[in-house]
Amino acid sequence: MPAFQWRAAAAATAFCACLGSPAIAGENAPQGPDDLTNLSIEQLAQIQVRSASKREEPLSSAPTALFVITSDDIESSGVTSLPEALRLAPNLSVQQVDASQYSISARGFNGLQAGNKVLALIDGRSIYTPLGSTVFWNLHWPLLEDLQQIEVISGPGGTLYGPNAVNGVINITTKDAQDTLGAVVRGTAGGDEQTAAARYGFQIGKSGAMRVYADWHNVDELPSLGSNVFDDSFRGWQAGFRSDFVSEAGKLTVQGDVFHDTSAAEKGDGAHGQNLLARWTRALGPNSSFQLQTYYDYFKRRFSLVDDSLETFDAEGQLNATVGRHELVAGAGARTTRDEFINELNAFNLVPPRRRLWVFNGFVQDRYRLSPEVSLIAGLKLERSTFSGWQALPNLRLAWQPDNRTMLWAAVSRAVRSPSRIDRQLQALPFLAPAPEFTSEKLVAVEAGYRGQPSSTTSVSVNGFVNFYDDLRSTEFVDGHFQLMNGEEGRTYGIEAWGNAQLARGWRASLGVSTLWKDLHNKPGHLDLAVRNSLGNDPTWQVTARTDVNLTSRFHLTLNARAVGPIDQAPKIGSYVEAGGELAFDATKRLQLFVAGRNLLHKTHVESNDPSGAQLAERTIYAGARARF
Amino acid sequence: MRRRRILLIGLAAAAVLHPIAASAEPTDVSVKAAFLPRFVRYVTWPTAAMPHGSDPFVLCVIGSDPFGQLLDQAAGSQSIDGRHIIVRRMNSTAAAGDCQVAFVASNRLDELSDFGGRPVLTVTDGAAAGPRGIIQFAVVGGRVRFFIDQALAERRHLNISSRLLALALGVRQ
Numbered sequence: 001m002p003a004f005q006w007r008a009a010a011a012a013t014a015f016c017a018c019l020g021s022p023a024i025a026g027e028n029a030p031q032g033p034d035d036l037t038n039l040s041i042e043q044l045a046q047i048q049v050r051s052a053s054k055r056e057e058p059l060s061s062a063p064t065a066l067f068v069i070t071s072d073d074i075e076s077s078g079v080t081s082l083p084e085a086l087r088l089a090p091n092l093s094v095q096q097v098d099a100s101q102y103s104i105s106a107r108g109f110n111g112l113q114a115g116n117k118v119l120a121l122i123d124g125r126s127i128y129t130p131l132g133s134t135v136f137w138n139l140h141w142p143l144l145e146d147l148q149q150i151e152v153i154s155g156p157g158g159t160l161y162g163p164n165a166v167n168g169v170i171n172i173t174t175k176d177a178q179d180t181l182g183a184v185v186r187g188t189a190g191g192d193e194q195t196a197a198a199r200y201g202f203q204i205g206k207s208g209a210m211r212v213y214a215d216w217h218n219v220d221e222l223p224s225l226g227s228n229v230f231d232d233s234f235r236g237w238q239a240g241f242r243s244d245f246v247s248e249a250g251k252l253t254v255q256g257d258v259f260h261d262t263s264a265a266e267k268g269d270g271a272h273g274q275n276l277l278a279r280w281t282r283a284l285g286p287n288s289s290f291q292l293q294t295y296y297d298y299f300k301r302r303f304s305l306v307d308d309s310l311e312t313f314d315a316e317g318q319l320n321a322t323v324g325r326h327e328l329v330a331g332a333g334a335r336t337t338r339d340e341f342i343n344e345l346n347a348f349n350l351v352p353p354r355r356r357l358w359v360f361n362g363f364v365q366d367r368y369r370l371s372p373e374v375s376l377i378a379g380l381k382l383e384r385s386t387f388s389g390w391q392a393l394p395n396l397r398l399a400w401q402p403d404n405r406t407m408l409w410a411a412v413s414r415a416v417r418s419p420s421r422i423d424r425q426l427q428a429l430p431f432l433a434p435a436p437e438f439t440s441e442k443l444v445a446v447e448a449g450y451r452g453q454p455s456s457t458t459s460v461s462v463n464g465f466v467n468f469y470d471d472l473r474s475t476e477f478v479d480g481h482f483q484l485m486n487g488e489e490g491r492t493y494g495i496e497a498w499g500n501a502q503l504a505r506g507w508r509a510s511l512g513v514s515t516l517w518k519d520l521h522n523k524p525g526h527l528d529l530a531v532r533n534s535l536g537n538d539p540t541w542q543v544t545a546r547t548d549v550n551l552t553s554r555f556h557l558t559l560n561a562r563a564v565g566p567i568d569q570a571p572k573i574g575s576y577v578e579a580g581g582e583l584a585f586d587a588t589k590r591l592q593l594f595v596a597g598r599n600l601l602h603k604t605h606v607e608s609n610d611p612s613g614a615q616l617a618e619r620t621i622y623a624g625a626r627a628r629f
Numbered sequence: 630m631r632r633r634r635i636l637l638i639g640l641a642a643a644a645v646l647h648p649i650a651a652s653a654e655p656t657d658v659s660v661k662a663a664f665l666p667r668f669v670r671y672v673t674w675p676t677a678a679m680p681h682g683s684d685p686f687v688l689c690v691i692g693s694d695p696f697g698q699l700l701d702q703a704a705g706s707q708s709i710d711g712r713h714i715i716v717r718r719m720n721s722t723a724a725a726g727d728c729q730v731a732f733v734a735s736n737r738l739d740e741l742s743d744f745g746g747r748p749v750l751t752v753t754d755g756a757a758a759g760p761r762g763i764i765q766f767a768v769v770g771g772r773v774r775f776f777i778d779q780a781l782a783e784r785r786h787l788n789i790s791s792r793l794l795a796l797a798l799g800v801r802q
Contacts, residue, residue, distance in 0.1 A: 037663065047655060322738065324739075
């Protein structure tokens with residue numbers, strides 16, 4: 001048995017090695033709302049506006065556990081990367097693993113390997129990879145100033161989002177090109193990292209617009225943790241464009257990005273890639289619209305003698321129609337990926353090393369208004385992938401809105417995580433045999449929540465969930481070798497709550513709490529030897545707090561704090577409290593200077609216990625300037 | 630470390646003492662609120678649909694109201710041929726019988742068709758996908774503009790002035 005354990009641990013560690021690299025907008029003078037009444041209608045049409053932060057009605061009426069990070073939230077918090085911005089969502093667990101890698105999850109199952117139950121999208125382009133159904137967050141550096149919002153759903157994404165929306169959806173959208181006219185230049189510099197970014201947006205004709213951007217980052221290595229000694233510093237750039245054309249009949253969006261990153265761990269380590277997306281939305285009549293989207297995406301990563309590349313084509317269509325009391329959405333999509341995984345570091349390889357995979361889905365959802373206050377939502381998605389037959393993902397939701405300030409909702413949904421390449425085809429003979437029988441992991445989620453505005457200056461959301469899992473991944477010993485199997489099952493449950501209050505003019509504060517209990521165990525006849533490797537390294541609780549204050553008309557202060565509970569899974573990590581923030585000074589109307597930092601309370605702290613290469617998270621302080629003209 | 634923590638707490642305390650809002654450009658919502666009562670001047674209703682006597686024009690907000698006080702202020706500043714404009718808020722089109730202008734919020738777009746051929750100037754916000762009113766707001770180039778469905782206006786016997794049509798990004802004939 002000790003030998004088994006050692007081999008299981010070795011398998012788990014090497015297994016990890018496959019996944020982880022060790023390695024002020026307007027030109028016009030400010031015009032308060034009070035001044036608007038004296039303008040002519042033509043003058044009104046010329047006023048430059050600040051696009052509203054998107055806490056809009058469609059969201060407040062969505063009966064799901066939803067938190068929205070607005071563009072203002074991101075900018076005022078002084079963060080310099082997408083994963084750090086995601087810490088603003090109280091319903092996400094964000095763990096920094098090393099200088100470039102983060103594992104991010106909702107409702108448990110966090111970890112570089114275990115974090116395979118979240119769907120992440122950037123402007124409708126899926127960024128989880130079919131290799132292990134995880135997200136390589138280090139490959140995505142959108143210009144933070146151009147983000148419109150990040151919707152974070154904890155819980156199954158229902159029928160409307162794409163595959164893999166099991167425990168959560170992170171839906172990142174960038175601003176319409178019409179809302180990013182003019183130039184932004186930003187630079188930050190500190191001992192541990194430096195960034196530089198620029199964007200220019202311009203109009204094309206009467207109703208079209210385009211922006212181009214580039215950003216660059218240079219990030220120093222983190223202090224080593226235990227025996228994980230390596231240089232995880234990295235640098236890279238990303239550039240891209242987005243164009244939007246509006247006509248009376250519809251809207252066309254075309255956008256693309258290209259990136260290149262170099263990691264210091266080994267010579268030749270790094271990543272590069274590009275993507276191109278087009279989306280066309282057309283009104284078919286007064287009560288219906290049609291959307292068509294297609295994209296191409298390619299990336300290649302190389303880390304310590306492992307090469308991994310992925311090419312994706314995706315096409316999807318969606319029809320929205322309102323008929324009487326029914327709000328109908330129906331759609332279909334197809335995605336194909338061509339991957340290559342070549343490992344010259346150790347024995348773990350995918351067989352075959354190159355593979356084309358397909359995912360097809362079709363869905364229909366109806367939101368039926370039983371009465372002005374009560375809506376019933378029923379949706380069904382059918383999904384088929386190369387590694388699974390047709391699978392049904394139904395969801396049923398009930399929303400009660402007794403008034404415009406209150407919504408109570410309840411939902412039951414089924415979600416599945418289709419097998420990834422690693423689940424099915426990872427092998428390292430004679431240790432680990434491939435698992436051609438590995439089937440989808442399954443979830444039935446029961447949720448209920450309240451979302452409301454108890455007063456004009458406060459908003460509150462409280463959600464509870466019980467997740468019933470079946471066929472979770474285990475590593476078992478069968479016929480003389482290890483094999484991945486569907487040998488775990490059980491429940492998780494928890495409560496998420498957050499609130500936001502305008503305490504005074506120019507002073508906002510928010511508080512969030514999430515808890516997680518896990519009761520996962522071997523199914524009868526199964527024994528997981530991989531020290532419950534696939535079940536996640538999850539803190540049992542997390543508290544986040546934030547305050548935004550206009551100290552004077554020119555000084556703004558934002559503080560973010562988080563307290564994260566202990567991770568009981570070995571190697572255990574104790575709880576910790578950390579804080580970050582930004583102090584900004586509007587030097588002129590166009591120029592803002594700021595100092596910002598993260599992890600300010602400790603020089604270093606242990607945030608991830610990932611066995612493949614977790615490093616110490618570190619206090620990081622930098623100064624920056626942002627100009628808009 | 631302790632000193633840093635105290636420093637942060639000190640900053641937060643200082644923050645409480647000076648909560649002053651920084652003013653910036655108006656939001657798209659405040660400009661849309663300013664537009665709404667102004668549309669009344671550029672639209673002619675059939676006599677039967679006009680307010681009786683010297684009654685005010687009625688501007689209705691149907692569904693969740695994005696404007697709040699902004700709209701009341703904007704409406705209060707306008708008068709057309711001696712008539713004021715009052716704002717009414719309602720949950721559904723069922724109560725929208727005597728509205729001249731109806732802003733239909735995104736959570737009630739499915740009720741737009743309830744207006745049928747009634748002479749009501751319906752207004753919708755282009756930020757939401759789905760059905761559209763006679764006037765549909767759009768933010769283009771950082772400015773609030775709109776599209777006009779003149780064919781629908783004609784079916785409802787509404788006459789839209791050329792001054793308003795000239796401002797539209799597009800006019801459906």
